[in-house]
Amino acid sequence: MVNDKQKYIRNFCIIAHIDHGKSTLADRLIEKTGVVAMRDMEDQLLDTMDLERERGITIKSQAVRMLYKHDDGHEYQLNLIDTPGHVDFTYEVSRSLAACEGAVLVVDASQGIEAQTLANVYLALDHNLEVIPVINKIDLPSARPEEVKKEIEDIIGLPAQNAPLISAKMGLGIEEVLKAIVEEVPPPKGDVDAPLQALVFDSAYDNYKGAICYVRVVNGSVRAGTKIRFMNTGKTYEATEVGIFIPHLLPTKELFAGDVGYIAASIKNVSETRVGDTITDNANPAKESLPGYKTIVPMVFCGVFPADGSKYDDLRDALDKLKLNDASLSFEPETSLALGFGFRCGFLGLLHMEIIQERLEREFDLDIITTAPSVIYRIQKTDGEMVVIDNPSNMPPQTVIDYTEEPMVKASIFTPEEYVGPIMDICQEKRGVFVDMKYLEAGRVQIIYELPLNEIIYDFFDMLKSRTRGYASFDYDLIGYKRSDMVKLDILLNAQVCDALSMLVHRDKAYAKGRSITEKLKEVIPRQQFEIPIQACVGAKVIARETVKALRKDVLAKCYGGDISRKRKLLEKQKEGKKRMRQIGSVEVPSEAFMSVLKMD
Amino acid sequence: MQGLYIHIPFCIKKCNYCDFISFACEESKMQSYVIALKNEIECIVNTAEDKTIDTVFIGGGTPSYLDSSLIVDIMDTARKCFNIKEDAEITLEANPKTFTKQKLIDYKKAGINRLSIGLQSANEESLKILGRVHSYDDFLNSYNMAREQGFENINIDLIYNIPSETKIMFKNTIDKVIKLKPDHISLYSLIIEEGTPFYDMNEKGLLQLASEEDEEEMIAYAKAQFENTQYNRYEISNYAKEGKKCRHNMNYWQNGYYFAAGLGAHACLNIDGNIIRQKNDNTLSSYIKGCFSYKKECILKEDSMFETVMLGLRLVEGLNTKSFQKRYEISFFDAYADTIKKLFEEHLLEQNGDYVRLNEHGLNIQNTVLLQFMN
Numbered sequence: 019m020v021n022d023k024q025k026y027i028r029n030f031c032i033i034a035h036i037d038h039g040k041s042t043l044a045d046r047l048i049e050k051t052g053v054v055a056m057r058d059m060e061d062q063l064l065d066t067m068d069l070e071r072e073r074g075i076t077i078k079s080q081a082v083r084m085l086y087k088h089d090d091g092h093e094y095q096l097n098l099i100d101t102p103g104h105v106d107f108t109y110e111v112s113r114s115l116a117a118c119e120g121a122v123l124v125v126d127a128s129q130g131i132e133a134q135t136l137a138n139v140y141l142a143l144d145h146n147l148e149v150i151p152v153i154n155k156i157d158l159p160s161a162r163p164e165e166v167k168k169e170i171e172d173i174i175g176l177p178a179q180n181a182p183l184i185s186a187k188m189g190l191g192i193e194e195v196l197k198a199i200v201e202e203v204p205p206p207k208g209d210v211d212a213p214l215q216a217l218v219f220d221s222a223y224d225n226y227k228g229a230i231c232y233v234r235v236v237n238g239s240v241r242a243g244t245k246i247r248f249m250n251t252g253k254t255y256e257a258t259e260v261g262i263f264i265p266h267l268l269p270t271k272e273l274f275a276g277d278v279g280y281i282a283a284s285i286k287n288v289s290e291t292r293v294g295d296t297i298t299d300n301a302n303p304a305k306e307s308l309p310g311y312k313t314i315v316p317m318v319f320c321g322v323f324p325a326d327g328s329k330y331d332d333l334r335d336a337l338d339k340l341k342l343n344d345a346s347l348s349f350e351p352e353t354s355l356a357l358g359f360g361f362r363c364g365f366l367g368l369l370h371m372e373i374i375q376e377r378l379e380r381e382f383d384l385d386i387i388t389t390a391p392s393v394i395y396r397i398q399k400t401d402g403e404m405v406v407i408d409n410p411s412n413m414p415p416q417t418v419i420d421y422t423e424e425p426m427v428k429a430s431i432f433t434p435e436e437y438v439g440p441i442m443d444i445c446q447e448k449r450g451v452f453v454d455m456k457y458l459e460a461g462r463v464q465i466i467y468e469l470p471l472n473e474i475i476y477d478f479f480d481m482l483k484s485r486t487r488g489y490a491s492f493d494y495d496l497i498g499y500k501r502s503d504m505v506k507l508d509i510l511l512n513a514q515v516c517d518a519l520s521m522l523v524h525r526d527k528a529y530a531k532g533r534s535i536t537e538k539l540k541e542v543i544p545r546q547q548f549e550i551p552i553q554a555c556v557g558a559k560v561i562a563r564e565t566v567k568a569l570r571k572d573v574l575a576k577c578y579g580g581d582i583s584r585k586r587k588l589l590e591k592q593k594e595g596k597k598r599m600r601q602i603g604s605v606e607v608p609s610e611a612f613m614s615v616l617k618m619d
Numbered sequence: 620m621q622g623l624y625i626h627i628p629f630c631i632k633k634c635n636y637c638d639f640i641s642f643a644c645e646e647s648k649m650q651s652y653v654i655a656l657k658n659e660i661e662c663i664v665n666t667a668e669d670k671t672i673d674t675v676f677i678g679g680g681t682p683s684y685l686d687s688s689l690i691v692d693i694m695d696t697a698r699k700c701f702n703i704k705e706d707a708e709i710t711l712e713a714n715p716k717t718f719t720k721q722k723l724i725d726y727k728k729a730g731i732n733r734l735s736i737g738l739q740s741a742n743e744e745s746l747k748i749l750g751r752v753h754s755y756d757d758f759l760n761s762y763n764m765a766r767e768q769g770f771e772n773i774n775i776d777l778i779y780n781i782p783s784e785t786k787i788m789f790k791n792t793i794d795k796v797i798k799l800k801p802d803h804i805s806l807y808s809l810i811i812e813e814g815t816p817f818y819d820m821n822e823k824g825l826l827q828l829a830s831e832e833d834e835e836e837m838i839a840y841a842k843a844q845f846e847n848t849q850y851n852r853y854e855i856s857n858y859a860k861e862g863k864k865c866r867h868n869m870n871y872w873q874n875g876y877y878f879a880a881g882l883g884a885h886a887c888l889n890i891d892g893n894i895i896r897q898k899n900d901n902t903l904s905s906y907i908k909g910c911f912s913y914k915k916e917c918i919l920k921e922d923s924m925f926e927t928v929m930l931g932l933r934l935v936e937g938l939n940t941k942s943f944q945k946r947y948e949i950s951f952f953d954a955y956a957d958t959i960k961k962l963f964e965e966h967l968l969e970q971n972g973d974y975v976r977l978n979e980h981g982l983n984i985q986n987t988v989l990l991q992f993m994n
Contacts (some may be wrong), residue, residue, distance in 0.1 A: 571983050582930065583896050
């Protein structure tokens with residue numbers, strides 16, 4: 019009887035390229051099935067962070083249970099799992115997909131298939147999901163649904179002739195999508211009587227309930243009071259509450275095989291609830307955990323320091339709080355001569371890094387200075403030892419280095435064909451190696467390059483967007499390490515190394531980089547009472563030099579009765595700005611200097 | 620020592636660098652403005668504990684653009700309300716071409732004994748670039764006329780670092796002005812203020828400004844010529860013949876008290892022992908209706924001490940440490956011990972009897988020095 023219940027459950031997710039209308043479709047489905055009263059309806063309902071709404075991206079997974087009455091007279095329980103769409107979160111996405119049996123693939127009727135679309139479709143197919151293509155934005159004058167259908171069939175190999183043509187914005191064709199989900203997505207096939215296996219596809223921190231696991235129950239059942247065990251970490255807890263998402267938490271008595279819901283168990287920290295882990299019943303454990311579990315490793319690192327040194331504790335508290343909800347963020351204390359006490363933080367990728375920086379500034383009102391992002395390099399020393407470094411400060415001296423290796427990615431770029439030239443230029447500039455180029459439908463091209471990860475973490479995406487007027491899309495996979503001649507570039511201010519400005523660069527690029535950094539610093543470092551030489555060095559060799567001239571005139575020409583208050587306030591403001599400067603030896607450096615060298619190439 | 624500042628916000632035309640409160644094409648409002656101004660003078664005197672006035676400065680705008688009978692009117696009211704001393708210094712700002720012999724005669728009658736004439740440059744091109752309405756000859760006529768009418772204390776305002784002006788052009792201005800033997804010369808570095816046409820032009824890169832080296836050469840030339848001809852620098856931008864320092868401005872730099880009347884004018888008042896800085900509202904239409912509203916700020920002792928330093932160190936003679944101690948009941952040397960020590964070591968500050976002053980280099984980077992006096 020309970021097994022029977024699974025017949026009326028459909029677990030699915032929506033996959034799409036950014037801006038193709040994923041969140042809007044989710045909103046419409048929720049609206050149509052009436053889970054959320056109209057008055058509580060907001061746009062991008064499942065994107066709860068301000069940042070998600072503003073940028074139109076999904077960072078955290080969310081789930082919602084909807085009830086839908088099909089023509090066949092039965093009421094179906096549709097569980098939508100909203101997943102992040104960005105390459106930084108591929109592993110999280112893969113776990114969310116593993117929790118579903120089907121995926122709705124949203125393709126923009128005018129833009130067609132993009133790099134992310136493809137990456138996510140392959141991911142879905144890898145998980146044996148039934149993929150239902152849906153063509154969105156058909157209300158746009160530039161819509162070309164027939165061509166896009168053909169693109170889907172040719173490029174992905176999915177039959178698309180019957181794909182619903184919808185406009186999520188206008189609410190057109192939503193019923194069709196719901197119907198297709200019921201008819202095409204297979205029901206879960208779990209065994210309710212088997213030992214509990216629940217897949218953790220995300221977690222979130224709640225002040226009262228502790229870390230909450232978002233789960234898909236694959237086999238068995240779980241209820242409040244069940245002694246649960248995380249099979250990969252081995253930790254056990256007593257479930258204090260189980261329930262479903264509507265989309266806020268609604269406690270229920272029990273979750274059964276096939277259900278999507280949550281488990282709370284007074285878990286202190288989200289890092290104990292690893293995404294991809296399997297929860298089982300400690301008293302009657304499953305034989306094995308569900309496949310696909312991985313520990314997540316950060317790929318991009320940078321130093322994060324408070325602009326005001328006295329805010330170190332605030333920064334630590336803020337990072338602790340973010341970590342409560344984001345197990346993939348890692349950080350450890352770091353000390354810089356230039357910037358004082360701060361943290362070395364590890365991120366899944368660039369977007370993740372930007373998001374964390376922005377949240378520190380916005381949600382915690384912190385002024386932070388970040389150092390140049392770095393990837394993990396492997397350094398083979400002459401004594402046979404191999405060291406792994408994510409911080410330029412740990413680079414061994416050049417004399418003991420045999421060779422260095424850097425991580426590489428395979429980048430896939432989709433673009434209208436007229437931008438092939440500019441894109442290849444960018445990839446060459448970024449030390450890319452051409453792999454392949456395919457002509458797709460309608461004048462579109464897919465270009466594959468092998469690129470060093472280090473080259474794409476600065477401004478690759480910005481360059482790509484600007485040189486293709488936003489038409490190109492980009493996705494990448496890590497493909498391992500490659501030997502590469504990396505050197506440490508140091509910046510000296512008044513003959514003192516400023517450790518916060520050091521970075522590892524390819525030898526061929528050291529000269530250009532050194533020049534552009536020194537030029538940039540010359541602009542942002544204010545003139546002081548003495549002359550300040552700015553030098554870029556590799557080892558002991560100076561490869562670029564600029565000079566900030568000594569201050570010769572800094573005085574207000576007029577100061578009469580009407581100027582006095584204004585003048586004093588101006589000086590007070592200047593003084594305030596001076597407090598935020600960093601002292602490198604005898605040189606005062608504004609925090610903008612550290613940021614400005616990051617924004618260039 | 621107390622001053623009285625009176626603001627006249629009318630000009631024939633706004634200059635391209637000017638951010639003072641002044642209007643062109645509002646001549647029809649001059650009469651009613653002066654009526655309101657006289658009203659205001661009658662009002663502000665009520666707050667005065669001490670009505671003695673040592674100096675009056677009628678600034679603008681272009682006060683000489685007003686009908687001279689209005690200036691006489693204003694001075695009559697001021698004298699009626701305040702106790703303006705017999706030997707008071709009474710300055711009127713005047714622009715070339717805006718005053719006549721008759722006006723000068725009226726000014727004399729009104730007791731005005733000092734004129735400050737805006738020349739800015741002796742080069743026609745520069746005058747055009749600045750947006751001045753007069754030529755150098757216009758200035759010469761006006762200046763000579765003033766001398767003929769017996770004005771024995773005349774200042775000439777000059778600007779250096781005028782866009783597109785060469786060193787030779789500038790030196791020419793200095794040479795010409797010195798030959799005229801004015802009693803006082805103000806030489807200002809051009810400040811590009813937000814909200815002026817120059818600001819917008821500069822943002823667009825349309826202003827050709829002198830290099831730092833050229834600027835230094837120009838100012839060095841001016842200083843040398845002034846010194847040779849007995850114009851003593853006594854403030855960052857001011858030079859005077861013996862006994863001709865501007866007393867009204869000296870009062871500002873000694874952080875003294877002053878009354879103010881007129882649109883957007885600033886006063887610094889001593890009210891029950893509190894130092895109050897106040898600024899008049901700057902909406903012309905409501906001012907002429909007689910609505911005077913003031914933004915007041917009470918200056919705390921510590922801020923006042925800083926202001927005294929900020930202003931005193933503009934003077935070549937420096938800050939009078941005795942007056943400082945008398946006013947604040949703390950020694951200047953104790954109040955800023957660490958900073959003073961550091962500045963002595965850096966050879967920016969020096970002591971001369973009761974005075975502490977910045978040397979030449981210190982004056983040039985006065986802002987940087989002042990920051991060190993803030994905590």
